[in-house]
Amino acid sequence: MTDDMNFLLERNRTFARTDAKARAPQIPFVPNEQLYVITCVDPRVDPADILGLQLGDAIVARNVGGRITPALLQDLAWISYLHETKTPDADWFQIAVIHHTDCGSGLFADDNLRHAFAARGFNESELSGLAVLDPAQTVRTDVATLLTYPNLSPRVRVSGYAYDIVTGLLTEVVPARARADADTTVG
Known part of the structure; x- marks a missing residue:
């Protein structure tokens, strides 16, 4: 490991020479895949790699454990509000909560x-x-939190997944449902 970050600057210059930037939606935006991913900061769980995402495909929020925290709820409320007021006719996004082994x-x-x-x-x-000791259980808890959060648009869909670090497989734990259609019990 080096303190010299020049290798990242060089990678950025390589990126800047591509047309990948053209895929990025303009503000106000809805991600290309109408997806908001919430997951852990663990470098073994990079959503771009495990989900095959490209620039502009998803909003990605990462924190320790990929847990639903007050700060994350505020971010989701803001994005939901912007969607309602700036792009009300666009397709609504799905929130995918991913915890891992x-x-x-x-x-x-x-x-x-x-x-x-x-x-x-x-x-x-x-x-x-x-x-996060049991990813399936904590995903259920966090999806239930989102489905009952009053500042999230009822049109947003929420789902939950467990990612296995060893196999690389993502397993659906909570199927997608709109907040408006959800009861308060999950999975």
Whole structure:
């Protein structure tokens, strides 16, 4: 590993010489695939690779564990609002929540580690809720949160998936449904 970031600048110059930028939607935009992916920051779970996405295909939000947090809910509310007000006639997007096996967020379940980290000014009970030990279960929880979130347009569809780090396979856990059509129980 080098501190020199010139290799990234060179990769960017190579990218800039391509026509890939032409695929990117203009603001106000709806992604080419009408998709909003929420997943983990883990480099083994790059949505562009595991889903075959290209520039402009999806909005991608990544955080530790790919969990639904207050900050993520605010972002989703903003995108949903923009969609309703700026592109109301466009196709509505689907939110795909993806959690994965062998997730580092599972370390939030370690009481000593979590407690020591919380001492840096974080809420320990909130941190314990972020652990992904069973991706299928946490995906169900997060999809249920989205389906009951009042600031998300009822026209948005939400689905949930578990990604297996070993096999590379994505498994549907919660089929897509519109918030307007969903009951509060998931999977």
